[in-house]
Amino acid sequence: MAPFGEPSHLGRKELKLVVFNTSLTGYQEILTDPSYAGQFVLMTCPHIGNTGVNFGDEESSQCFLGGLVIRSLSIGTSNWRCVESLGDYLTKRNIMGIYDVDTRAITRRLRQDGSLIGVLSTEESRTDGDLLQMSRSWDIVGVDLIGDVSCTSPYEWVDKTESDWDFNTNKRDGKTFNVIAYDFGIKHNILRRLASHGCKITVVPATWPASETLIMKPDGVLFSNGPGDPSAVPYAVQTVKELLGKVPVFGICMGHQLLGQALGGKTFKMKFGHHGGNHPVRDIRSGRVDISAQNHNYAVDPATLPEGVEVTHINLNDGTCAGLAFPSMKIMSLQYHPEASPGPHDSDLGKQYTAL
Numbered sequence: 016m017a018p019f020g021e022p023s024h025l026g027r028k029e030l031k032l033v034v035f036n037t038s039l040t041g042y043q044e045i046l047t048d049p050s051y052a053g054q055f056v057l058m059t060c061p062h063i064g065n066t067g068v069n070f071g072d073e074e075s076s077q078c079f080l081g082g083l084v085i086r087s088l089s090i091g092t093s094n095w096r097c098v099e100s101l102g103d104y105l106t107k108r109n110i111m112g113i114y115d116v117d118t119r120a121i122t123r124r125l126r127q128d129g130s131l132i133g134v135l136s137t138e139e140s141r142t143d144g145d146l147l148q149m150s151r152s153w154d155i156v157g158v159d160l161i162g163d164v165s166c167t168s169p170y171e172w173v174d175k176t177e178s179d180w181d182f183n184t185n186k187r188d189g190k191t192f193n194v195i196a197y198d199f200g201i202k203h204n205i206l207r208r209l210a211s212h213g214c215k216i217t218v219v220p221a222t223w224p225a226s227e228t229l230i231m232k233p234d235g236v237l238f239s240n241g242p243g244d245p246s247a248v249p250y251a252v253q254t255v256k257e258l259l260g261k262v263p264v265f266g267i268c269m270g271h272q273l274l275g276q277a278l279g280g281k282t283f284k285m286k287f288g289h290h291g292g293n294h295p296v297r298d299i300r301s302g303r304v305d306i307s308a309q310n311h312n313y314a315v316d317p318a319t320l321p322e323g324v325e326v327t328h329i330n331l332n333d334g335t336c337a338g339l340a341f342p343s344m345k346i347m348s349l350q351y352h353p354e355a356s357p358g359p360h361d362s363d364l365g366k367q368y369t370a371l
């Protein structure tokens with residue numbers, strides 16, 4: 016096994032939840048997705064790094080994940096957008112990476128036993144016993160990870176999807192909707208897709224009071240994706256509760272889980288979660304199946320939801336809840352990523368929020 020970008024990693028160790036991601040492309044978007052904070056991401060695709068890294072595919076300004084685990088690191092890069100190799104990129108951001116790992120064996124173990132806490136260390140004197148001991152000293156359950164990834168003050172977002180990449184030509188005309196987006200670790204493509212569909216967006220920190228949001232008189236509020244255990248952030252659930260029924264709301268991933276809790280439901284930790292760009296999801300109302308991008312370790316237990324809340328989408332791999340709606344209160348949410356990035360465009364965001 017070999018580390019990437021060794022010098023800056025000397026004396027480093029990280030303890031994180033190990034998850035496997037089945038996306039074939041999009042490692043840069045995965046590296047910069049703030050929802051991966053607290054995790055090592057193991058790519059099941061065996062060959063990573065061949066397109067290098069570019070300026071346009073960042074999903075946030077930083078890499079928040081603990082490290083990248085791969086089978087084989089491409090020895091060269093070949094892409095017209097490439098500005099840097101993957102190894103150099105990780106070294107500059109002081110993110111640990113390791114290659115020549117039997118990723119297939121680890122994935123089989125995680126599927127069998129469930130996600131596990133792993134240790135990545137450059138301290139060669141550590142024995143296997145030390146590493147095992149360390150792995151038992153940390154857990155992702157019950158830890159507030161959104162505090163570290165949220166913005167600290169409100170800002171306006173204006174960037175749309177670049178015209179070269181915008182696949183959705185079926186745009187809505189008319190009124191500009193003012194949207195307040197709660198940043199629990201928001202991915203840029205959620206903001207780009209909303210802007211492309213004609214929204215004026217104000218991004219606010221995770222701790223932004225509901226009363227301030229209501230003063231801003233938004234047409235809708237978005238609760239974003241974000242890392243970690245939704246039960247560890249009761250302040251965010253409280254904010255969601257205070258907004259329900261007063262303004263149309265839409266939740267994505269962590270936002271969906273917080274909405275589930277705010278409605279009185281419970282969330283639970285899944286065996287090994289869903290991470291990848293190939294998850295089939297059925298919209299129960301239309302029967303339509305979308306192939307979707309997913310990244311989550313927790314899910315809403317539909318049996319705990321009160322009457323009136325509809326399960327609108329299910330994940331066809333394991334039957335878990337993939338979307339909720341409460342039409343009379345103008346609430347809808349998705350457990351997966353309609354904005355994709357990386358992933359298929361079947362569930363483009365515009366289609367979802369205009370239904371509100």
Ligand SMILES: NC(=O)CC[C@H](N)C(=O)O
Binds near residue numbers: 240245267
């Ligand atoms: N992408 C996300 O928002 C992740 C949601 C949640 N924190 C989980 O891991 O289940």
